[in-house]
Amino acid sequence: MSDVLIASRAPGADLSVPGASGARQFWRRLRAQRAALVAAGAVAALVLVALAAPLLTAVEGQDPTTYHPDLVDSARGGVPVGPFGGAGGEHWLGVEPQTGRDLFARLVYGARVSLGVALAATVVQIVIGVAVGVAAALGTHWADQLLSRFTDVIVAMPLMIMSLALLAIVPSSFPRPVLVALVIGLIAWGNIAKIVRAQTLTLKGLDHVAAARLSGWGGWRIARRELLPGLAAPVITYAAILVPQNITVEAALSFLGVGVKPPTPSWGQMLTAADVWYQAAPQYLLLPAGALFVTVLALTVLGDGVRTALDPRAASRLRVGTGRRREAASEGSGGTDPEGPGGAEPEGPGGAERPGGAERGGAV
Amino acid sequence: MNGFPGFALRRTVGTLATLLAISVVVYVVFYVTPGNVAQITCGPRCSPVQVQQVADQLRLDDPLYTRYWHFLQGLVIGQDYSTGASVQHCPAPCLGLSYQSDQQVTELILAKLPVSLSLVSGAMVMWLILGVGTGVLSAWRRGRLSERVLTGITLAGVATPVFVIGLVLMIVICGELELLPFPQYVNLTDDPEQWAWNLLLPWLSLALVEAAAFARLTRASMLETLAEDHIRTFRAYGVGERSVIGRHALRGAFAPVIALNANTVGSAVGGAVLTETLFGLPGVGRELVHAVDVVDLPVVVGTVLVIGFFVVIANAVADVLYAVADRRVVLT
Numbered sequence: 001m002s003d004v005l006i007a008s009r010a011p012g013a014d015l016s017v018p019g020a021s022g023a024r025q026f027w028r029r030l031r032a033q034r035a036a037l038v039a040a041g042a043v044a045a046l047v048l049v050a051l052a053a054p055l056l057t058a059v060e061g062q063d064p065t066t067y068h069p070d071l072v073d074s075a076r077g078g079v080p081v082g083p084f085g086g087a088g089g090e091h092w093l094g095v096e097p098q099t100g101r102d103l104f105a106r107l108v109y110g111a112r113v114s115l116g117v118a119l120a121a122t123v124v125q126i127v128i129g130v131a132v133g134v135a136a137a138l139g140t141h142w143a144d145q146l147l148s149r150f151t152d153v154i155v156a157m158p159l160m161i162m163s164l165a166l167l168a169i170v171p172s173s174f175p176r177p178v179l180v181a182l183v184i185g186l187i188a189w190g191n192i193a194k195i196v197r198a199q200t201l202t203l204k205g206l207d208h209v210a211a212a213r214l215s216g217w218g219g220w221r222i223a224r225r226e227l228l229p230g231l232a233a234p235v236i237t238y239a240a241i242l243v244p245q246n247i248t249v250e251a252a253l254s255f256l257g258v259g260v261k262p263p264t265p266s267w268g269q270m271l272t273a274a275d276v277w278y279q280a281a282p283q284y285l286l287l288p289a290g291a292l293f294v295t296v297l298a299l300t301v302l303g304d305g306v307r308t309a310l311d312p313r314a315a316s317r318l319r320v321g322t323g324r325r326r327e328a329a330s331e332g333s334g335g336t337d338p339e340g341p342g343g344a345e346p347e348g349p350g351g352a353e354r355p356g357g358a359e360r361g362g363a364v
Numbered sequence: 365m366n367g368f369p370g371f372a373l374r375r376t377v378g379t380l381a382t383l384l385a386i387s388v389v390v391y392v393v394f395y396v397t398p399g400n401v402a403q404i405t406c407g408p409r410c411s412p413v414q415v416q417q418v419a420d421q422l423r424l425d426d427p428l429y430t431r432y433w434h435f436l437q438g439l440v441i442g443q444d445y446s447t448g449a450s451v452q453h454c455p456a457p458c459l460g461l462s463y464q465s466d467q468q469v470t471e472l473i474l475a476k477l478p479v480s481l482s483l484v485s486g487a488m489v490m491w492l493i494l495g496v497g498t499g500v501l502s503a504w505r506r507g508r509l510s511e512r513v514l515t516g517i518t519l520a521g522v523a524t525p526v527f528v529i530g531l532v533l534m535i536v537i538c539g540e541l542e543l544l545p546f547p548q549y550v551n552l553t554d555d556p557e558q559w560a561w562n563l564l565l566p567w568l569s570l571a572l573v574e575a576a577a578f579a580r581l582t583r584a585s586m587l588e589t590l591a592e593d594h595i596r597t598f599r600a601y602g603v604g605e606r607s608v609i610g611r612h613a614l615r616g617a618f619a620p621v622i623a624l625n626a627n628t629v630g631s632a633v634g635g636a637v638l639t640e641t642l643f644g645l646p647g648v649g650r651e652l653v654h655a656v657d658v659v660d661l662p663v664v665v666g667t668v669l670v671i672g673f674f675v676v677i678a679n680a681v682a683d684v685l686y687a688v689a690d691r692r693v694v695l696t
Contacts, residue, residue: 153385156676160634161652165664168656169394248525252638255527256653271531278535285535289528297523 022233029309036305042298050111057105060092064109065263068100079280096270097277097284106265107287113266114295117181118246122239124185125192125246130235132189133196134223137204148197155190159249162187167258180259184246192242195234203230233310240303244296251292267292372684379680386672387439391432394665418463435460459666464658469666472651477670479549479647483570483636486563488629490571495578496621502579503586504609514579521576526635530569530642537565547643566643570635574628581624582617589616619686626682630675 030036049056057063072095073079080095093103136147163183170179203209209226217225251268253259260266267288274285410418419425426434437443438458445452445461452468454461459469502514538546547565550558589595590613598608637649644650648667655663 149381149385153382153389156382156386156672156679157389158631158634158671158675160637161668161671164637164652164656165668166393168659168664169661244523251525252527252634255638256641258653258656268525268527271527275531275535278539285531289532292528293520293524296525297519300519300523 026309030305033305033308035301036308039298039301039305042294043302046111046295046298047115049108050115053105053108053112056108057102060102060104062091062102062105064101064105064265066101068095068102071095071100072098076280079277093287094281094283097273097281103283103287106270107267107291110265110267110270110288111291111295113177113260113264114247114250114292117177117184117250117260118243120178120181121184121188121246121250122242124182125189125242126235126239128185129189129192130196130231132193134200134227134231136193136197137200138219138223144197147193151190151193151197154187155194157187159184159188160252163249163253164256164258167253176260176264180250180253184249188242188246188249192235192238195238196231199231199234200227203227206230237303237307237310240299240306244299244303247292247296247299368687371687375680375683379676382676383673386676387436387669388432390665390668390672391435392428394661394668395428395431459669460662462655462660462663464655464660464663469662472663473648473666473670476646476648476651478552479645480633480636480640480649482549482552482559482563483566483639483645483647484629484632486560486567487570487574487632487636488625490567491574491578491628492621492625494571495575496582496617498575498579499582499586499617500609500614503583503590503613504605506587518576518579521572521579524573525638526569526573527638527642529572530566530639533565533569534643547645549645549647563645566639566645569642570632570639573635574632577628578621578624581620585617585620586613589613592616623682623686626678626685630678630682633671633675 030040071081071091073081080097080100091102091104093107095101096103096106132147132151136144136151139147163180166183166187167179170183203226209222212222212226250259251266251271254261254266254268255271257269257272260269262269270288271285271292274288278285434443438454438456438460440456442456443454443458445454452461452466454468454470457470459473461467462469462472465472498514498518502511502518505511505514534546537543544565545562547562550562552559586609590608595608595612598612603612633649636647637652639645640647640649641653648671652664652667652671654660655667
């Protein structure tokens with residue numbers, strides 16, 4: 001998991017504070033990485049597909065919930081009629097076994113659920129994490145102790161297990177996708193709170209914050225104007241890791257039958273019964289599995305790219321990127337890496353940084 | 365107190381406090397749910413009399429802190445339950461009675477625990493071998509084509525959910541190629557060979573997902589060590605590349621890897637739930653999924669606590685191991 005190295009960096013927090021020019025620098029560095037660009041394109045395409053799901057299915061002339069019993073062979077246990085699982089002009093990717101629902105429609109609507117739930121959960125995680133982290137860093141000693149210990153408890157809870165159990169007890173009248181997003185968001189904000197707390201503590205000691213305090217600014221104004229811009233880099237970096245992780249968790253929960261429930265389509269849920277049908281209708285397995293794989297892969301690569309763009313030093317430790325040299329050249333700084341073996345830079349303070357902090361909490 | 369004993373003591377106290385806090389949070393969250401707990405627990409077809417019985421047994425009319433206190437008492441000294449006419453003694457650590465079977469939750473979980481432990485421990489051996497091996501290989505072949513291929517495979521491993529890997533492996537290896545039978549759990553004590561043979565695929569599914577993190581970490585730590593001065597000195601003395609990589613650079617990856625390993629054991633339980641469900645292994649994770657299905661609250665709370673217990677212990681072990689392995693760490 002890519003968050004290992006990030007988490008180990010956070011306490012050191014020597015990330016540069018992006019200002020107005022920081023955003024432009026960020027884009028330039030992101031564009032310099034070919035893999036990240038491709039991934040960004042893939043993510044953009046996926047988001048477009050998710051947004052345009054009603055449009056796409058309207059063009060196809062199908063919808064994700066209508067049963068087509070005439071298209072499945074009930075004598076053979078519900079196998080889709082026709083070659084390639086019933087794929088053709090009517091149903092572009094064929095139909096679901098047993099129910100005959102349109103696979104293409106379920107797949108694109110599934111993208112909506114998958115991305116929507118993951119993004120919403122990430123927003124919840126960021127809001128809680130930033131609030132708790134900033135409050136702990138700026139609050140009194142006791143507030144800090146209380147919040148930090150509570151964060152430790154939250155971090156120690158296995159995400160999959162807790163969300164699985166929590167989803168069982170909430171009344172089913174609640175809209176399911178919203179609920180899944182909330183549950184994931186409410187359980188897995190611990191690491192972001194830790195990172196934000198550490199970064200805020202560092203920022204608090206910086207001159208411009210002290211100057212703001214001395215000129216009589218209130219706590220709110222300082223937090224909003226001086227601290228939040230400095231928190232942007234680590235929060236964005238970590239959020240880029242959380243989104244693919246949340247997608248996997250949602251898919252896993254739906255796969256287990258406690259996440260998004262039918263008739264709402266979800267990739268994880270589509271895979272639940274897929275193993276029974278792989279011979280008769282292989283695309284019933286391959287399509288949601290492939291969609292899940294491509295989405296998580298693209299988001300992970302994009303997340304790596306975002307981190308590299310925000311913190312170029314971390315990149316050299318991850319891989320020898322050609323993009324890095326191009327970026328260094330384009331910035332006109334001239335000096336590339338001090339060319340250690342394989343271009344790896346020695347890390348700064350090795351000290352008490354420990355890896356794996358972010359690994360806790362049951363990644364799937 | 366300073367030094368290692370003090371550190372270990374503080375960690376132990378901290379771990380116990382965390383466990384207690386988790387039990388409070390889990391208990392409160394699950395028993396202060398919206399809706400009638402007795403009705404949810406008993407099921408939709410329960411008569412009002414049955415619902416009242418459940419409420420009595422759960423002591424739902426008592427205030428919450430009293431109920432939690434009883435629960436804690438059960439954990440430490442055991443508890444007596446009256447089921448119908450007879451009284452059942454539930455020895456410590458008592459996690460209550462299942463609503464489905466009236467069985468003691470502790471017994472229920474203990475019966476399933478060997479399966480989950482077999483799964484996670486075997487997978488651990490595999491992800492260490494696969495992950496560290498890949499990491500060493502890609503640090504050794506850095507900059508070459510083979511490293512790029514390995515990096516690609518690792519990335520694919522990071523991006524594939526465990527149930528997708530498991531599903532594909534099961535279909536290809538058991539279904540199409542028929543190299544292995546569809547897994548069925550066999551007790552280790554009954555037949556070690558069949559035990560390993562049947563668990564091979566679940567181990568591999570779980571390990572492939574986790575191995576990617578180890579490959580990345582091993583590679584990164586090794587490259588970091590390779591950039592240090594003492595490695596340059598070794599090279600200047602004419603130490604061969606194989607020895608530099610295999611002996612000296614690998615040492616740099618040692619501490620981070622064992623720390624990550626203990627953490628991964630904790631987090632792999634989430635993957636274990638999926639693996640058990642997918643392959644139909646009768647472990648704790650599958651028990652949890654089943655209990656969630658039928659809303660058997662005591663079993664849900666019990667399994668969550670037991671799994672949380674293992675995660676917290678694993679994380680504490682990670683801290684201690686990391687401190688022992690890396691002398692630079694300041695013990696706090």
